[in-house]
Amino acid sequence: MDLNTIKQVTRPKTRGELGSWRDGDAFLAGGTWLFSEPQPKLTRLVDLSLLGWEPLTASADGLEIAATCTVAQLDALTPPVEWTAAPLIGQCCRAFLASFKIWNAATVGGNICMSLPAGPMISLTAALDGEALLWAPDGTERRATIVDFVKGPLSNALKSGELMRSILLPAAALTARTAFRQVSLANHGRSGALVIGTLSGNGAFALTITASTPRPVRLAFDALPSIDELHARIEETVDAWYDDIHGLPAWRRHMTLHFAQEIVSELGEGAR
Template identity: 55%
Template sequence: MDLNTVAEVVSPASVDQWRPGDAWLGGGTALFASPSPEIRRLLDLTTAGWEPLTWRPDGLEIAATCTVATLVAQEHELIEKCCHAFLASFKIWNVATVGGNLCASLPAGPMIALGAALDGVCRLLGPSGSREVPVRDFVTGEGCNVLRDGELLRSLFLPHAFLNTPSAFRQGSLHPYGRSAALLIGRRDADGAFVLTVTASTTRPYVLRFASPPEPEMLQVALAERIPETAYVRDVHGLPAWRRHLTRMYAEQIRAELS
C-alpha cells in the first residue's frame, strides 16, 4: 500500500531526528500493510549498519533489523518453528524483520512468542536514553506496546540459559495456511521449573511458571485463573471460545511432553 502522505525519507536515521508524524522503517511489511495518514516522514533503520545477529557468552542479540530469513538460518529448532509460524513466502522472509513483528504487536506475532518463551529482553532507544523491557511486558494489547514517542526497538536479547533447554511447541490455525489462532511454547529449565507461554489466542503474551511440571488439573486451573476470559482474541481467524479450547488442549499436550 502506498503511504501517500509521506513527504520525506531520512536515511540513515537516529533517535535524535524523530519528530511527531515520523515512523521508523525497517522491513516495512507491517508499515505498508494498512493506511497511516498520520505519517509524514519515514526514518530508515535499514542503513543503520546494525549486525543482524551477535552471539555473546550470555546469549544471542538479535538486531531489530534482522530479517526472518537471516534468523531462521541459525538452525535452532525453536527459532525455526517460530519463523515457520509466519506462514509467509520467502519474499516476505527476506524483507520482514524481527523488530517489525514485535512492534506491530499483533497477537499472532511469532517473534513475540519466541521472545516471551525464552525470557527475552527488548532494548529500546529513545530521546531520553535507553531502557530494557522483558518481551512478556513489551506487548500490552492487540497492536499496543510500551514504546514511547520517538522510541525505537534496537534489539531482542535471548539468554543463553534458555536457548538450549528442552522445549515443546504447538500452533493451530483455522486453515492450513492461516494466521495463528493459538501458539504455545513450553520449556523445562535446568532447575526443573516448567514455563508455559501463551500467545496468538490472547491479546498479549501470558507466561505461567511452575516450580515443576504441574498436574493436569493444576495447569487447567492456572490457565483459567491467570488468563481472563476477555483476553481471548475475537476476529475472523477464530472465536474466543475456540481459541480458549485450543489453548487448554495445547497446554496439556505440552505439559505431558515435558513431564
C-alpha cells in the same frame, strides 16, 4: 502501496543521525506492514536499514538479535549444539502467515513492535525470556521483557520516538527443553493459538500462551505441574481470549488447554 502523505524519508547511518522525533514520524523496518495499508497520519519515515546492526550475535550471554534482523536471517542461524531450545526458532518462523518475500523483508523488531497477537517473533522471544533494549530520542536507553513490552493488539510499551534496538535471549533460556504447538483455522492461516512450554535444567517449567490471547501470557512453575494444576492456572490468569476473524474465543481457549496438556505430557515423558 504508495504512501502519498510521506514528504520525507531519512536514512540515518548512526544513532546520532536518527535526529529529533516529531508527530507524523514512523520507523521503517521491512515495510511489510507499513506499505500494506494507507498511513494517513504519517509524513516522514526514518529508514532503519542503513544503521548496519549485526543481525545475530551469539555469545556466552545468549543470542542478541538486532531489531533489523530479518525472519530469513534468523531462520538461517546455525546455533551452538548446547542450545537445545533452538528448534523453536524455525518453528516460530514457520508460524508466520507469509511467503518467502515477506520472510526476506520482515524484521524481528518490526514484528514485535506491530504487537499483533499472532506475531510469531513475540511468541519466540516471550517464551525464551527475551528482553528488548529500547533507545529513547534523548540518548537514554532502557530494557523491557517482551512479555511486559507487548500490551495488546497494536499496543506496546514504546514511548514516543523510542526505537527497539535489539532483543537478548539469555543463554539459560536457550538451553531449556521445549515443546511447541500451533494451530490456524485455515492452512497457512494466521495463528489462532501458539503455545510453548520450556523445561529448564533446574526443573523449572514455563508455559507461554500467544495468539489465543490479546497479549502474551507466561505462567511459571518451580517444577512441571500436573495437568489439572496447569489448567487451573490458565483459567485463573487469562482474563480474555482473543476474538477476530482467525478464530472464536471458545475455540482458542479449547486449543490452548489441549496444547497445555500435550506439552506437559511431552516434557514429562522426556524428564522420566
